[in-house]
Amino acid sequence: MKKQLADAAGGSAPSGLGKTRFGKLVDSFGLPRLIIAGFLLLLFILAPVAGADLPTQITNTINRFSWNAVMVLAMVPMVHSGCGLNFGLPLGIISGLLGATMSIEFGFTGPLSFVMAILIATPFALVLGWVYGWLLNKIKGGEMMIATYVGFSSVSLMCMMWLLLPYKAANMVWGFSGSGLRTTISLEGYYDQVLARVLQIRIGNLVIPTGSLLFFALLAFLMWAFLHTKTGTAMTAVGSNPTFARAGGVSVDKMRILSVVLSTWLGAIGILMYEQGFGFIQLYNAPFFMALPAVSAILIGGASVNKASITNVVIGTFLFQGMVTMTPTVMNSLIHTDMSEVIRIIVSNGMILYALTRKTEGAK
């Protein structure tokens, strides 16, 4: 019974601390997550000591949280339906990029360009998600590896497409040849900071992008509500117990495709959120590795390969982005070395490794 509880909580490898209450807490939360949370707490405490301005750091962390949270949210549907971690997030990102570039190409500016970007990206996300979901249904069991490579192949295909598609807008194409999109496109005058500035709260150096956070909260609430509807619970059932779901009359394949479509659409919205915060559209090689930070963020938040909740998304994104923001500044001031890149690589990939090596019940 105890083992089932521990397994259900997502961390089933017993640590040496065993049967004590603290030991059970560690087991259920997972040792690596505690280490990362502790590390982040240490960084926050050290920040004023290192001379870093704490309100600015907190602002940066909250900013990065708002940019990335939706992409991490995109992981949730596919984990629920048993498709594993969505390493194929680049497909959603590509839909978002198509929406963004086409919205600018058609001449929309200001906040309207953001809305149009979402509207244009949606049909792309639906189609790509549907095809991707159909493919995943054919290869049940090997989803994660194939998702990675489907993502890569499509990004490299789009690398060719960005050069060949007939874009004409002067601020997007290369100057001297007049055809082919640039690698980075500035969003000034379009939707740069469009959500972040809504209801912005300023307290001294601390700036809270309320608009973005509200938008994320809205999407998170919609996801939570959806998961509690009949379709949502059916999707969760498909992931945790497919035979039971099939016996109950639910079409496993249809539910999986639905989850993939949802995930791809959220990925599109996610990259648009990232762009409005970052201020630039990044094409070509940028989407290649964007799935890994989102995957490790949700894992840091407590999710596993077949269990993820909204809480995981919030905690995980905050911890991950906090670490990414705080480590360079604090470390630089303390030991005059910028080890942040290396630490980020080790922590995010180590987290994914940890999740992949857990023994899970009802895995395939």
Added chain:
Amino acid sequence: MNKRRIIVCAGVLLVLGALCALLAVVGRGHSVYLDNKEIAYEGQTYACPYKLTISAKGKQVAKIYEDERGETACMGQTLRLEVRVMQTKGGAEETHTFTVRIPYGEDGMIVNVNGLLAGLPPEACMEPFTPAGQQPAEDSTVPGTEEVLPANGF
């Protein structure tokens, strides 16, 4: 553990260690700089000949006129030089061979061939070569750690 396995493992490690030591000695490379310069020794100065043509292992490695420096590479600690001397312009040429020993620890060695020709002891003609300044800082930026994609050299 099996006693025989321990002995075999130890034996293999010993052989490998010896092989490594042998390779490190045989393969140690040195840059040798050959000078055709005036050299002073024990109060006497020895003028340098007009031209020296130096070969090692049958191939010509340097042709140095007065006050010039040539360079060759040497693997291992012994360098055998064949020097064809032309004392004055258009004069007769004579050939001498010298064997130079380079200490293991030095990367670069300067050899004053003129001194060798004059019959001076080898230690008087050789000195370690220390590079003049720091290597030019072509990459002063910390190497980028972003994931690189299309590999051009593959």
Added chain:
Amino acid sequence: MSKNNNRAGEKRSLGKRAGGFLSDNTVPIMFVLICVVCIPLSGFSPGYLINEIVTRMGRNIFLILCLLVPIMAGMGLNFGMTLGAMAGEIALILVTDWQIWGIPGIILAMIVSVPLSVLLGLMCGKILNMAKGREMITSYIIAFFMNGLYQLVVLYMMGPVIPIKHSSIILPRGYGVRNSVDLMTMRQCIDNLIAIRIGNVKIPVLSFLLIGVLCLFILWFRKTKLGQDMRAVGQDMDVARDAGINVERTRIISIIMSTVLAGFGMIIYLQNMGNIATYSSHTQIGMFCIAALLVGGASVDKASIGNVFLGVILFHTMFIAAPPAGAAITGDSMIGEYFRVFASYGVITVALVMYEMKKRKLKSRAGHLLALEQKMEEEAHHE
């Protein structure tokens, strides 16, 4: 009745055989078509192409051959060969710093890389044993993770903690290795030792000799007890365990062998290139080697030496011919480069998908057969 069946059976089998050949070898055939299109468009002379291919064969085949062992043991495509590549790189950096030149330098680097490769392979094998059923994605992430540790060692510890003498290797700030380490002292030394020139083409005989030795080793290894054990584990882990084979240990040994061979292969690769791109040489090597192997017709659970040779020739022909061909078709030189990256990723995707689909088909067929047997038993029971 039976005569009719026979005749129909024969006709079906010929068409079926052709269809079977096409479906088994889709990927190589696709690549042959791509090459056939790209070569004339690229404008390269046959002599140049052949020379390039022979050089690349000598450079890469050793690395690709190291992928065969884990496939034999059922571990799938070993993305963890990157770990061996890293070990080889570190060994080369150390040997270059010690100023050991030429062939002795190469041999010394190979020997030095072995303990490091064994350690990394052991760690990789243990982690893979904890993730049975997900070996490929796990080895993929292990490669990324180890890249972080590699950077920690090479970018921060080399210099202070691991003594490096030469300022030409260390960054101006005093610690960490430069972006590019020059291997002038060892450049092409294996290639040049015994080289034969036929017309325009330079054949690095020693490299091919080494490749030949490795091929013979693999062929011999398949027949040894350990090799047979690995094949049994690759076929079915439970049956092998019942037969008394230590499954975990055999899997770890296969990964260690692959990592050590990858270390040697990387050293051969780098001596041909003539310099080490310290932070990027190893990152793409895993992906491109796996792509080349798959192009040769190998699959996730079956690969032979023939696949390796065919794959290298096809993949590298495409690699060389695509950029100029792309420039000729569209006028943009980047198109060809993006295309070859797309082709590499695409071929891995196609191979993975075909493998998973075949696995599911076999499983469902086995299920059907079992159901049929049970039905027949029941009927026999009733009668």
